[in-house]
Amino acid sequence: MNQISFKAKSISIIVIGSGLGGLSAAIRLAYAGYDVTVYEKNPTPGGKARSIEQSGFRFDAGPSLITMPFVINELFESVGENPVDWLTLNKLTNLCRYFYQDGTVLNAYSDREKFAVEIEANTTEKRDALYKYLEYCKTIYDLTADIFLFKDLYSAKTYSNFKAFKTLLKLPKIDSFRTMNNANRSFFNDERIIQLFNRYATYNGSDPYKCPATLNIISHVEYSIGGYYASGGMYSLTDALYRLALKKGVKFRFNTNVEKIITHGNNVKGIITGGSEILSDGVISNADVYSTYGKLLNDDKSSAARKYNKLEPSSSAHVFYWGVNIASHKLETHNILFSGDYKKEFEEIFDKKVYPADPTIYIYISSKFSQGDAPSGKENWFVMINAPNCASSNAKVQMSKEGIKQVILSKIKVLTGYDIRDKIETESIMRPQDIEEQTGSFGGSIYGISSNSRNAAFLRQQNMSKQYKGLYFTGGSAHPGGGIPLVILSGKIAAGKIINSM
Ligand SMILES: Cc1cc2nc3c(=O)[nH]c(=O)nc-3n(C[C@H](O)[C@H](O)[C@H](O)COP(=O)(O)OP(=O)(O)OC[C@H]3O[C@@H](n4cnc5c(N)ncnc54)[C@H](O)[C@@H]3O)c2cc1C
Structure with missing residues (x-):
């Protein structure tokens, strides 16, 4: 694995956002000798990969499946650490249990x-x-x-x-x-x-x-x-990267919203937060690319901003976090309850921009492997459907919260045999607009721009801005895209660009 080269001089780098992409870049730069501070508007690290606790149940808020674990291991190794000292990744033997409308149940064994x-x-x-x-x-x-x-x-x-x-x-x-x-x-x-x-x-x-x-x-x-899970749930990954960042000297400012990126001409000079200017030699935005241009740079005119604003955001999600009084022996850690008409479901999500009438349902139960995530004999159900991003105005026509819940509950009953209507002890919800509000993702898109066009890979934001000197991008809306391994790689590429240029 490549070891990071060291810098003798102190160069200050501000990272906006403590998502996994931001943490990946911050850790590598701090290890290389840069003076790194992460500004995060939320009280805890992780962005989409944060944790939710409610009435004795714990939930991973967003991601649930780890792929390409060698990307995570490489991050630890590149800063002189042994990954097993920080995190335990386990290979799933059954990747997912699939339930079909015709009654077929299929196990996707690894x-x-x-x-x-x-x-x-x-x-x-x-x-x-x-x-x-x-x-x-x-x-x-x-x-x-x-x-x-x-x-x-x-x-x-x-x-x-x-x-x-x-x-x-x-x-x-x-x-x-x-x-x-x-x-x-x-x-x-x-x-x-x-x-x-x-x-x-x-x-x-x-x-x-x-x-x-x-x-x-x-x-x-x-x-x-292979598909993997982290012992203790996905938040163990966020927590391990946060602790690693602290060990390498990264400073964190939580509950600190960055309002603007300061520019002189096309040179980036720092950020404004709480009305105060904080200067730095470079800024990495782990915030969504769309809001980096629109809100942080106030730029809707440059060619980069105009190009990005035309791109189609990826889909979003609607998630119920249910603490249930049930031991579901017929369910695995990861389960999919398929819709009857998949084509129609995607037309609804991407073309009509409405919630699917018959959604595919994903159920993730981390308490199956992490017993501490639910009280004894109970389970923590993360129940998700794909939803349209709410960026465009016609996406606001949606089913009511209660309507979606009833559709999901009936379908769970029909396809798995579990009627959990009276078994839900706690509930919280994350809608597309909540994803947007909590993590800054445009329209609640989960993975930056969609890959619905053949050239999408080439349209993503580069990790080093061509437009603004001193500005870098990490995270799901920048190259190489969304998902845990890719955002960690985006942090690697952005940090590498800084190390090569400053
Ligand atoms: C429901 C759901 C399920 C998913 N499932 C999976 C999965 O199973 N496997 C997988 O690999 N991936 C999955 N993903 C995708 C994965 O979670 C993301 O790609 C990844 O976590 C995003 O990391 P990021 O670096 O882009 O940062 P984000 O998580 O988007 O975090 C950005 C951070 O920046 C902060 N921020 C934004 N603007 C500002 C500002 N102005 N000032 C200060 N802070 C700011 C935000 O508060 C946030 O903390 C899922 C995502 C969701 C939402």
């Missing part, structure tokens, strides 16, 4: 052979179809990960090695001209398996009927590299 047997026993697909498909997904990963995920997409250096040259030669193999759905239909005939693999578009807030099949890389990440 053991490929076992999963293939499960598919052959419960659907019309043969196991070879799965093997062929996962090989195809691996090819996409092998060809694209280095350029599109691990490196700065905009640096000439990224393209000057043999691997990049190979990718350029094999461009058709990255399958960017078909949609994910069309590609998946060419491998499978059974609608249940097509739906299962189409679901991976939602891992970056996109629509499988529009996004390029290149995103089938995500299936490789989950089935071949």
Whole structure:
């Protein structure tokens, strides 16, 4: 693993936001000798990856599944630490239990052979179809990960090695001209398996009927590299990175909203918070790119701001956090209750911008592996549906909170047999507008811009601003995109840019 090179001089860097991308950049820079201060408007670190406690139950507020664990390990190793001293990551044996409207229940085992047997026993697909498909997904990963995920997409250096040259030669193999759905239909005939693999578009807030099949890389990440959980729940990751940042000398200012980024001409000079100016040599924005331009820079005119403002935000989510008096033996840690008409669901989310009438429901129960997250004999249910981002005005036409709840409860009863209407002891809710308010994400988008267009990867904000000298970006709305491993990589690339230029 690359060790970070040290700076002798003291250069001050301000990080706006303590999301996982902001923490990743702050840790690396502090270790390299920079004077780093993180300003966070919330009282606790983590942004979307924060924790919620209510009446004896604990919930991970946002992310629940860890992929590409080597990205997390690399962060610890790059600053001279052994990851196992900080965090325990465990591989899931059953990635997810899928419930279909026709009564099929399918376990997506991480053991490929076992999963293939499960598919052959419960659907019309043969196991070879799965093997062929996962090989195809691996090819996409092998060809694209280095350029599109691990490196700065905009640096000439990224393209000057043999691997990049190979990718350029094999461009058709990255399958960017078909949609994910069309590609998946060419491998499978059974609608249940097509739906299962189409679901991976939602891992970056996109629509499988529009996004390029290149995103089938995500299936490789989950089935071949593995899905993981952190002992103690996802917040253990946030907490470990926060403690690591403190150890490396990062200073934190919580409950401190940054109002403006100070610019002289096109040079960034610091920030304004509470009406006071705080000067620094560089600023990293872990805030959403859209609000960085619009609110923090007051810029809707520069070419970068205008370009970004035209892009489609990714989808959002509506989450119920339910403390339930039930021991659900028929459910796994991760569960999906599929909708009957997946195409219609995405049309509702992305085109009509309304809540789906028949939503796919995701249930995550961390108390299955972290007993302290719920009182004995009870469980903490994180129940999520994909929802439209609320950025555009026509997205405001939504089902009432009670309406959504009733749809979800009935569907849980029909598909799993559990009637939890009288078993919910505590409840809190996170709607798209709450995600926007709590983390600053435009319209509550979970993953920055959507990848519904073929060139989305090239449209994301670069980690070093071309427009403003001294401004850098990390987090889900910047390169390489949303999701835990990618935002940690965005922090790595942004920190690397600073180390190379200051
Ligand atoms: C419901 C949900 C489920 C998800 N599930 C998964 C999953 O299973 N696996 C996965 O890998 N990813 C998942 N994700 C995505 C993942 O959580 C995010 O991509 C990642 O955590 C975002 O990190 P970030 O660095 O972009 O920062 P964010 O989490 O967006 O945090 C940004 C921080 O900046 C702060 N901030 C913003 N503006 C200001 C300002 N002006 N002044 C001060 N502070 C400011 C905010 O308060 C916030 O703390 C999920 C997200 C959600 C919401």
